Amino acid sequence: MKVFTTSFTLASATRTEISDVTPLVTAAIGPFGVSTGLALINTLHTTCALFINEFQSALVEDLQALIERLVPDRNGYRHDDPRVSDCERGNARAHLRAALLGRTVALGVNHGDLTLGQFQSVIFAELDGPRRREISIQVIGE
Amino acid sequence: MKVFTTSFTLASATRTEISDVTPLVTAAIGPFGVSTGLALINTLHTTCALFINEFQSALVEDLQALIERLVPDRNGYRHDDPRVSDCERGNARAHLRAALLGRTVALGVNHGDLTLGQFQSVIFAELDGPRRREISIQVIGE
Amino acid sequence: MKVFTTSFTLASATRTEISDVTPLVTAAIGPFGVSTGLALINTLHTTCALFINEFQSALVEDLQALIERLVPDRNGYRHDDPRVSDCERGNARAHLRAALLGRTVALGVNHGDLTLGQFQSVIFAELDGPRRREISIQVIGE
Numbered sequence: 001m002k003v004f005t006t007s008f009t010l011a012s013a014t015r016t017e018i019s020d021v022t023p024l025v026t027a028a029i030g031p032f033g034v035s036t037g038l039a040l041i042n043t044l045h046t047t048c049a050l051f052i053n054e055f056q057s058a059l060v061e062d063l064q065a066l067i068e069r070l071v072p073d074r075n076g077y078r079h080d081d082p083r084v085s086d087c088e089r090g091n092a093r094a095h096l097r098a099a100l101l102g103r104t105v106a107l108g109v110n111h112g113d114l115t116l117g118q119f120q121s122v123i124f125a126e127l128d129g130p131r132r133r134e135i136s137i138q139v140i141g142e
Numbered sequence: 143m144k145v146f147t148t149s150f151t152l153a154s155a156t157r158t159e160i161s162d163v164t165p166l167v168t169a170a171i172g173p174f175g176v177s178t179g180l181a182l183i184n185t186l187h188t189t190c191a192l193f194i195n196e197f198q199s200a201l202v203e204d205l206q207a208l209i210e211r212l213v214p215d216r217n218g219y220r221h222d223d224p225r226v227s228d229c230e231r232g233n234a235r236a237h238l239r240a241a242l243l244g245r246t247v248a249l250g251v252n253h254g255d256l257t258l259g260q261f262q263s264v265i266f267a268e269l270d271g272p273r274r275r276e277i278s279i280q281v282i283g284e
Numbered sequence: 285m286k287v288f289t290t291s292f293t294l295a296s297a298t299r300t301e302i303s304d305v306t307p308l309v310t311a312a313i314g315p316f317g318v319s320t321g322l323a324l325i326n327t328l329h330t331t332c333a334l335f336i337n338e339f340q341s342a343l344v345e346d347l348q349a350l351i352e353r354l355v356p357d358r359n360g361y362r363h364d365d366p367r368v369s370d371c372e373r374g375n376a377r378a379h380l381r382a383a384l385l386g387r388t389v390a391l392g393v394n395h396g397d398l399t400l401g402q403f404q405s406v407i408f409a410e411l412d413g414p415r416r417r418e419i420s421i422q423v424i425g426e
Contacts, residue, residue, distance in 0.1 A: 058219075058227040096347060120188055143286070180324050195330050196330040204379070252422075259327070
Protein backbone atom coordinates (compact mmCIF):
# COMPACT_ATOMS: atom_id res chain seq x y z
CA MET A 1 0.00 0.00 0.00
CA LYS A 2 1.22 3.46 -0.89
CA VAL A 3 0.17 7.07 -0.50
CA PHE A 4 0.27 9.56 -3.35
CA THR A 5 -0.24 13.30 -3.33
CA THR A 6 -1.04 15.66 -6.20
CA SER A 7 -3.07 18.76 -7.03
CA PHE A 8 -4.69 20.57 -9.92
CA THR A 9 -5.76 24.15 -10.53
CA LEU A 10 -8.98 25.60 -11.84
CA ALA A 11 -9.72 29.11 -13.09
CA SER A 12 -13.10 30.85 -13.12
CA ALA A 13 -14.29 33.72 -15.29
CA THR A 14 -17.24 34.97 -13.21
CA ARG A 15 -18.13 35.47 -9.55
CA THR A 16 -20.11 32.28 -9.02
CA GLU A 17 -19.26 29.32 -11.20
CA ILE A 18 -20.26 25.73 -10.50
CA SER A 19 -18.50 23.04 -12.50
CA ASP A 20 -18.16 19.27 -12.75
CA VAL A 21 -14.53 18.46 -11.91
CA THR A 22 -14.89 14.67 -12.00
CA PRO A 23 -12.75 14.38 -15.17
CA LEU A 24 -10.02 16.54 -13.60
CA VAL A 25 -9.97 14.38 -10.47
CA THR A 26 -9.93 11.17 -12.48
CA ALA A 27 -7.11 12.45 -14.68
CA ALA A 28 -5.09 13.56 -11.64
CA ILE A 29 -5.22 10.22 -9.84
CA GLY A 30 -5.06 7.91 -12.87
CA PRO A 31 -1.26 7.87 -13.17
CA PHE A 32 -0.92 6.45 -9.63
CA GLY A 33 -2.45 3.18 -10.79
CA VAL A 34 -4.26 2.56 -7.52
CA SER A 35 -6.77 -0.28 -7.85
CA THR A 36 -8.28 -0.29 -4.34
CA GLY A 37 -8.09 2.51 -1.81
CA LEU A 38 -9.45 5.93 -1.13
CA ALA A 39 -9.09 9.43 -2.50
CA LEU A 40 -9.29 12.64 -0.49
CA ILE A 41 -9.95 15.86 -2.40
CA ASN A 42 -9.72 19.25 -0.67
CA THR A 43 -9.84 22.85 -1.80
CA LEU A 44 -7.04 24.95 -0.35
CA HIS A 45 -9.30 28.02 -0.18
CA THR A 46 -12.09 29.29 2.08
CA THR A 47 -14.47 30.94 -0.39
CA CYS A 48 -15.24 28.01 -2.65
CA ALA A 49 -16.84 24.62 -2.10
CA LEU A 50 -16.35 21.02 -3.16
CA PHE A 51 -19.08 18.41 -2.84
CA ILE A 52 -20.90 15.59 -4.59
CA ASN A 53 -24.28 15.86 -6.25
CA GLU A 54 -25.92 15.43 -9.65
CA PHE A 55 -24.46 17.85 -12.17
CA GLN A 56 -27.49 19.00 -14.14
CA SER A 57 -27.74 22.62 -15.27
CA ALA A 58 -31.26 23.19 -13.92
CA LEU A 59 -30.29 21.70 -10.55
CA VAL A 60 -27.13 23.82 -10.45
CA GLU A 61 -29.35 26.90 -10.81
CA ASP A 62 -31.51 25.65 -7.94
CA LEU A 63 -28.46 25.10 -5.78
CA GLN A 64 -27.19 28.58 -6.50
CA ALA A 65 -30.63 30.05 -5.70
CA LEU A 66 -30.69 28.11 -2.41
CA ILE A 67 -27.36 29.39 -1.12
CA GLU A 68 -28.23 32.94 -2.22
CA ARG A 69 -31.51 32.70 -0.31
CA LEU A 70 -29.97 31.21 2.84
CA VAL A 71 -26.95 33.53 2.69
CA PRO A 72 -27.90 36.83 1.00
CA ASP A 73 -25.20 38.82 -0.82
CA ARG A 74 -25.39 41.63 1.72
CA ASN A 75 -26.70 41.11 5.23
CA GLY A 76 -24.77 43.47 7.47
CA TYR A 77 -21.85 41.05 7.63
CA ARG A 78 -19.08 42.16 10.03
CA HIS A 79 -16.46 40.60 7.75
CA ASP A 80 -17.49 43.08 5.04
CA ASP A 81 -17.34 46.13 7.31
CA PRO A 82 -14.10 48.07 6.76
CA ARG A 83 -14.37 49.51 10.29
CA VAL A 84 -13.85 46.08 11.91
CA SER A 85 -12.30 43.93 9.17
CA ASP A 86 -9.34 44.22 6.81
CA CYS A 87 -11.05 42.10 4.16
CA GLU A 88 -11.07 44.12 0.96
CA ARG A 89 -13.36 41.94 -1.13
CA GLY A 90 -16.58 42.02 0.92
CA ASN A 91 -16.87 38.28 0.49
CA ALA A 92 -18.47 37.12 3.75
CA ARG A 93 -21.24 35.56 1.67
CA ALA A 94 -18.70 33.29 -0.03
CA HIS A 95 -17.21 32.09 3.27
CA LEU A 96 -20.66 31.38 4.71
CA ARG A 97 -21.95 29.61 1.60
CA ALA A 98 -18.83 27.46 1.58
CA ALA A 99 -19.50 26.56 5.22
CA LEU A 100 -22.92 25.19 4.25
CA LEU A 101 -21.80 23.28 1.14
CA GLY A 102 -18.58 21.74 2.43
CA ARG A 103 -15.11 21.66 0.96
CA THR A 104 -13.93 18.07 1.16
CA VAL A 105 -14.77 15.02 -0.92
CA ALA A 106 -13.64 11.59 0.27
CA LEU A 107 -14.29 8.69 -2.07
CA GLY A 108 -13.36 5.08 -2.34
CA VAL A 109 -11.33 3.73 -5.24
CA ASN A 110 -12.49 0.33 -6.45
CA HIS A 111 -11.19 -1.55 -9.50
CA GLY A 112 -9.29 1.66 -10.33
CA ASP A 113 -12.42 3.84 -10.43
CA LEU A 114 -13.83 6.37 -7.98
CA THR A 115 -16.83 4.85 -6.17
CA LEU A 116 -19.32 7.30 -7.64
CA GLY A 117 -22.92 6.37 -8.31
CA GLN A 118 -24.54 6.75 -11.71
CA PHE A 119 -25.71 10.32 -11.12
CA GLN A 120 -22.88 11.51 -8.87
CA SER A 121 -20.29 14.08 -9.89
CA VAL A 122 -17.54 15.82 -7.96
CA ILE A 123 -18.69 19.45 -8.10
CA PHE A 124 -16.58 22.53 -7.51
CA ALA A 125 -18.32 25.80 -6.67
CA GLU A 126 -16.38 29.02 -7.11
CA LEU A 127 -18.18 31.46 -4.81
CA ASP A 128 -15.89 34.49 -5.01
CA GLY A 129 -14.46 34.50 -8.52
CA PRO A 130 -12.96 35.14 -10.84
CA ARG A 131 -9.95 33.42 -9.27
CA ARG A 132 -7.50 30.60 -9.84
CA ARG A 133 -7.90 27.81 -7.25
CA GLU A 134 -5.82 24.85 -6.17
CA ILE A 135 -7.37 21.49 -5.32
CA SER A 136 -5.25 19.08 -3.29
CA ILE A 137 -5.58 15.29 -3.64
CA GLN A 138 -4.30 12.37 -1.60
CA VAL A 139 -4.75 8.78 -2.70
CA ILE A 140 -4.01 5.82 -0.44
CA GLY A 141 -4.21 2.29 -1.70
CA GLU A 142 -2.59 -0.52 -3.59
CA MET B 143 -1.86 -2.50 6.47
CA LYS B 144 -4.64 -3.44 4.06
CA VAL B 145 -7.59 -1.86 2.32
CA PHE B 146 -11.01 -3.48 2.18
CA THR B 147 -14.09 -2.52 0.21
CA THR B 148 -17.70 -3.55 0.72
CA SER B 149 -21.23 -2.18 0.50
CA PHE B 150 -24.73 -2.73 1.83
CA THR B 151 -28.19 -1.82 0.62
CA LEU B 152 -31.10 -0.22 2.39
CA ALA B 153 -34.74 0.01 1.34
CA SER B 154 -37.26 2.64 2.39
CA ALA B 155 -41.05 2.46 2.48
CA THR B 156 -41.92 6.17 2.50
CA ARG B 157 -40.69 9.39 0.93
CA THR B 158 -38.60 10.66 3.82
CA GLU B 159 -37.13 8.09 6.16
CA ILE B 160 -34.33 8.71 8.63
CA SER B 161 -32.69 5.66 10.17
CA ASP B 162 -29.78 4.64 12.38
CA VAL B 163 -27.48 2.52 10.21
CA THR B 164 -24.69 2.12 12.77
CA PRO B 165 -25.42 -1.63 13.20
CA LEU B 166 -25.35 -2.15 9.42
CA VAL B 167 -21.99 -0.38 9.14
CA THR B 168 -20.55 -2.29 12.07
CA ALA B 169 -21.74 -5.59 10.63
CA ALA B 170 -20.31 -4.77 7.20
CA ILE B 171 -16.81 -3.96 8.42
CA GLY B 172 -16.56 -6.50 11.24
CA PRO B 173 -15.39 -9.43 9.05
CA PHE B 174 -12.32 -7.44 7.94
CA GLY B 175 -10.89 -7.69 11.45
CA VAL B 176 -9.29 -4.25 11.31
CA SER B 177 -8.10 -3.16 14.75
CA THR B 178 -6.75 0.33 13.96
CA GLY B 179 -7.53 2.37 10.86
CA LEU B 180 -10.30 4.34 9.30
CA ALA B 181 -13.63 3.71 7.62
CA LEU B 182 -15.13 5.74 4.81
CA ILE B 183 -18.86 5.41 4.22
CA ASN B 184 -20.51 6.98 1.15
CA THR B 185 -23.96 6.86 -0.39
CA LEU B 186 -23.88 6.21 -4.12
CA HIS B 187 -26.93 8.41 -4.67
CA THR B 188 -27.68 12.13 -4.83
CA THR B 189 -31.07 12.37 -3.14
CA CYS B 190 -30.23 10.91 0.23
CA ALA B 191 -27.85 11.87 3.02
CA LEU B 192 -25.44 10.23 5.43
CA PHE B 193 -24.18 11.98 8.55
CA ILE B 194 -23.52 11.61 12.25
CA ASN B 195 -25.75 12.92 15.01
CA GLU B 196 -27.77 11.66 17.96
CA PHE B 197 -30.50 9.28 16.85
CA GLN B 198 -33.45 10.25 19.01
CA SER B 199 -36.95 10.23 17.54
CA ALA B 200 -37.86 13.75 18.70
CA LEU B 201 -34.60 15.14 17.33
CA VAL B 202 -35.12 13.31 14.04
CA GLU B 203 -38.47 15.12 13.73
CA ASP B 204 -36.71 18.43 14.39
CA LEU B 205 -34.10 17.67 11.77
CA GLN B 206 -36.77 16.82 9.22
CA ALA B 207 -38.65 20.04 10.06
CA LEU B 208 -35.42 22.03 9.65
CA ILE B 209 -34.62 20.77 6.17
CA GLU B 210 -38.26 21.18 5.09
CA ARG B 211 -38.17 24.79 6.31
CA LEU B 212 -34.82 25.63 4.68
CA VAL B 213 -35.68 23.74 1.48
CA PRO B 214 -39.46 23.78 0.92
CA ASP B 215 -41.06 20.94 -1.07
CA ARG B 216 -41.97 23.27 -3.93
CA ASN B 217 -40.15 26.52 -4.53
CA GLY B 218 -40.16 27.08 -8.29
CA TYR B 219 -37.20 24.73 -8.71
CA ARG B 220 -35.85 24.61 -12.27
CA HIS B 221 -34.95 20.93 -11.82
CA ASP B 222 -38.67 20.20 -11.35
CA ASP B 223 -39.81 22.15 -14.42
CA PRO B 224 -40.51 19.77 -17.35
CA ARG B 225 -39.87 22.63 -19.79
CA VAL B 226 -36.16 22.83 -18.84
CA SER B 227 -35.42 19.51 -17.13
CA ASP B 228 -35.89 15.86 -17.98
CA CYS B 229 -36.21 14.89 -14.34
CA GLU B 230 -39.48 13.03 -13.95
CA ARG B 231 -39.63 12.87 -10.17
CA GLY B 232 -39.70 16.55 -9.22
CA ASN B 233 -37.13 15.86 -6.55
CA ALA B 234 -35.04 19.06 -6.49
CA ARG B 235 -35.87 19.33 -2.79
CA ALA B 236 -34.14 16.00 -2.13
CA HIS B 237 -30.96 17.02 -3.97
CA LEU B 238 -30.81 20.34 -2.11
CA ARG B 239 -31.52 18.84 1.31
CA ALA B 240 -28.79 16.27 0.70
CA ALA B 241 -26.39 19.11 -0.15
CA LEU B 242 -27.01 20.64 3.29
CA LEU B 243 -26.79 17.40 5.29
CA GLY B 244 -23.81 15.76 3.58
CA ARG B 245 -23.34 12.29 2.20
CA THR B 246 -20.04 11.01 3.55
CA VAL B 247 -19.06 9.69 6.96
CA ALA B 248 -15.39 9.18 7.75
CA LEU B 249 -14.58 7.57 11.07
CA GLY B 250 -11.60 6.14 12.84
CA VAL B 251 -11.40 2.50 13.84
CA ASN B 252 -9.78 1.96 17.22
CA HIS B 253 -9.49 -1.37 19.07
CA GLY B 254 -11.78 -2.76 16.38
CA ASP B 255 -14.58 -0.27 17.03
CA LEU B 256 -15.75 2.80 15.14
CA THR B 257 -14.62 5.93 17.03
CA LEU B 258 -18.15 7.07 17.81
CA GLY B 259 -19.00 9.01 20.94
CA GLN B 260 -21.64 7.89 23.42
CA PHE B 261 -24.50 9.69 21.67
CA GLN B 262 -23.28 9.42 18.09
CA SER B 263 -24.93 7.30 15.42
CA VAL B 264 -24.35 6.95 11.70
CA ILE B 265 -27.63 8.24 10.29
CA PHE B 266 -29.01 7.63 6.81
CA ALA B 267 -31.70 9.98 5.49
CA GLU B 268 -33.78 8.82 2.55
CA LEU B 269 -35.06 12.06 1.04
CA ASP B 270 -36.74 10.76 -2.12
CA GLY B 271 -38.13 7.36 -1.26
CA PRO B 272 -39.35 4.81 -1.44
CA ARG B 273 -36.17 3.48 -3.03
CA ARG B 274 -33.43 0.92 -2.57
CA ARG B 275 -30.04 2.53 -1.91
CA GLU B 276 -26.46 1.32 -1.92
CA ILE B 277 -23.92 2.48 0.65
CA SER B 278 -20.25 1.97 -0.21
CA ILE B 279 -17.59 1.37 2.46
CA GLN B 280 -13.80 1.40 2.42
CA VAL B 281 -11.75 0.36 5.43
CA ILE B 282 -8.01 0.95 5.63
CA GLY B 283 -5.99 -0.34 8.55
CA GLU B 284 -4.25 -3.22 10.17
CA MET C 285 2.86 2.85 5.93
CA LYS C 286 1.37 3.00 9.41
CA VAL C 287 -1.77 4.15 11.15
CA PHE C 288 -1.73 6.21 14.34
CA THR C 289 -4.57 7.19 16.64
CA THR C 290 -4.72 9.93 19.25
CA SER C 291 -7.09 12.52 20.72
CA PHE C 292 -7.14 15.82 22.54
CA THR C 293 -9.67 17.59 24.74
CA LEU C 294 -10.96 21.12 24.68
CA ALA C 295 -12.92 23.01 27.33
CA SER C 296 -15.29 25.93 26.76
CA ALA C 297 -16.37 28.66 29.20
CA THR C 298 -19.55 29.86 27.48
CA ARG C 299 -22.47 28.43 25.51
CA THR C 300 -21.22 29.14 22.02
CA GLU C 301 -17.49 29.32 21.51
CA ILE C 302 -15.71 29.12 18.17
CA SER C 303 -11.96 28.54 18.24
CA ASP C 304 -9.03 27.83 15.95
CA VAL C 305 -7.75 24.36 16.89
CA THR C 306 -5.13 24.08 14.13
CA PRO C 307 -2.24 24.31 16.64
CA LEU C 308 -3.82 21.57 18.78
CA VAL C 309 -4.20 19.27 15.78
CA THR C 310 -0.66 19.96 14.59
CA ALA C 311 0.74 19.30 18.05
CA ALA C 312 -1.25 16.07 18.37
CA ILE C 313 -0.04 14.53 15.13
CA GLY C 314 3.53 15.89 15.11
CA PRO C 315 5.03 13.11 17.23
CA PHE C 316 3.95 10.47 14.67
CA GLY C 317 6.47 11.84 12.18
CA VAL C 318 4.27 11.15 9.18
CA SER C 319 5.63 12.87 6.07
CA THR C 320 2.96 11.91 3.51
CA GLY C 321 -0.52 10.66 4.29
CA LEU C 322 -3.82 11.86 5.60
CA ALA C 323 -5.34 12.96 8.88
CA LEU C 324 -8.92 12.41 9.99
CA ILE C 325 -10.25 14.60 12.80
CA ASN C 326 -13.64 13.90 14.37
CA THR C 327 -15.53 15.25 17.35
CA LEU C 328 -16.98 12.53 19.57
CA HIS C 329 -20.01 14.68 20.40
CA THR C 330 -23.25 15.68 18.68
CA THR C 331 -23.69 19.30 19.79
CA CYS C 332 -20.48 20.80 18.48
CA ALA C 333 -18.96 21.17 15.03
CA LEU C 334 -15.59 20.86 13.34
CA PHE C 335 -14.87 22.39 9.93
CA ILE C 336 -12.40 24.41 7.91
CA ASN C 337 -12.72 28.10 7.12
CA GLU C 338 -10.85 31.37 7.66
CA PHE C 339 -10.53 32.15 11.36
CA GLN C 340 -11.13 35.88 11.52
CA SER C 341 -13.08 37.35 14.45
CA ALA C 342 -15.51 39.36 12.29
CA LEU C 343 -16.21 36.32 10.11
CA VAL C 344 -16.71 34.13 13.18
CA GLU C 345 -19.41 36.58 14.32
CA ASP C 346 -21.05 36.32 10.88
CA LEU C 347 -20.95 32.54 11.04
CA GLN C 348 -22.55 32.54 14.47
CA ALA C 349 -25.24 34.97 13.27
CA LEU C 350 -25.92 32.72 10.26
CA ILE C 351 -26.51 29.55 12.26
CA GLU C 352 -28.63 31.46 14.80
CA ARG C 353 -30.76 32.80 11.94
CA LEU C 354 -31.13 29.44 10.17
CA VAL C 355 -31.66 27.55 13.45
CA PRO C 356 -33.27 29.85 16.04
CA ASP C 357 -32.64 29.16 19.74
CA ARG C 358 -36.28 28.21 20.30
CA ASN C 359 -38.52 27.03 17.52
CA GLY C 360 -40.93 24.53 19.05
CA TYR C 361 -38.33 21.79 18.85
CA ARG C 362 -39.65 18.34 19.86
CA HIS C 363 -36.25 17.44 21.32
CA ASP C 364 -36.68 20.28 23.83
CA ASP C 365 -40.20 19.29 24.87
CA PRO C 366 -40.16 17.39 28.20
CA ARG C 367 -43.46 15.71 27.27
CA VAL C 368 -41.85 13.77 24.40
CA SER C 369 -38.12 13.88 25.09
CA ASP C 370 -35.87 13.04 28.01
CA CYS C 371 -33.29 15.63 26.99
CA GLU C 372 -32.72 17.93 29.95
CA ARG C 373 -30.67 20.61 28.28
CA GLY C 374 -33.07 21.89 25.62
CA ASN C 375 -30.25 21.79 23.12
CA ALA C 376 -31.98 20.87 19.85
CA ARG C 377 -30.53 24.06 18.36
CA ALA C 378 -27.01 22.75 18.98
CA HIS C 379 -27.70 19.39 17.31
CA LEU C 380 -29.26 21.09 14.27
CA ARG C 381 -26.52 23.70 13.94
CA ALA C 382 -23.92 20.94 14.10
CA ALA C 383 -25.77 19.10 11.31
CA LEU C 384 -25.36 22.16 9.06
CA LEU C 385 -21.70 22.86 9.89
CA GLY C 386 -20.32 19.31 9.88
CA ARG C 387 -18.18 17.49 12.38
CA THR C 388 -15.35 15.88 10.45
CA VAL C 389 -12.20 17.32 8.94
CA ALA C 390 -10.13 15.17 6.59
CA LEU C 391 -6.84 16.62 5.41
CA GLY C 392 -3.79 15.51 3.55
CA VAL C 393 -0.35 15.46 5.15
CA ASN C 394 2.40 16.56 2.78
CA HIS C 395 6.06 17.11 3.69
CA GLY C 396 4.95 16.65 7.29
CA ASP C 397 2.40 19.49 7.20
CA LEU C 398 -1.38 19.51 6.99
CA THR C 399 -2.44 20.50 3.46
CA LEU C 400 -4.11 23.72 4.57
CA GLY C 401 -4.26 26.79 2.35
CA GLN C 402 -2.96 30.17 3.46
CA PHE C 403 -6.26 31.30 5.00
CA GLN C 404 -7.54 27.91 6.19
CA SER C 405 -7.85 26.91 9.82
CA VAL C 406 -9.35 23.87 11.52
CA ILE C 407 -12.21 25.43 13.48
CA PHE C 408 -14.05 23.92 16.43
CA ALA C 409 -17.47 25.29 17.33
CA GLU C 410 -18.83 24.57 20.78
CA LEU C 411 -22.58 24.95 20.37
CA ASP C 412 -23.82 23.76 23.77
CA GLY C 413 -21.18 24.80 26.25
CA PRO C 414 -19.69 25.14 28.65
CA ARG C 415 -18.41 21.57 28.28
CA ARG C 416 -15.25 19.55 27.91
CA ARG C 417 -15.01 17.84 24.50
CA GLU C 418 -12.89 15.10 23.01
CA ILE C 419 -11.56 15.26 19.47
CA SER C 420 -10.38 11.98 17.94
CA ILE C 421 -7.58 11.85 15.34
CA GLN C 422 -6.36 9.15 12.98
CA VAL C 423 -3.28 9.59 10.84
CA ILE C 424 -2.34 7.18 8.06
CA GLY C 425 0.88 7.55 6.12
CA GLU C 426 4.57 6.97 5.99
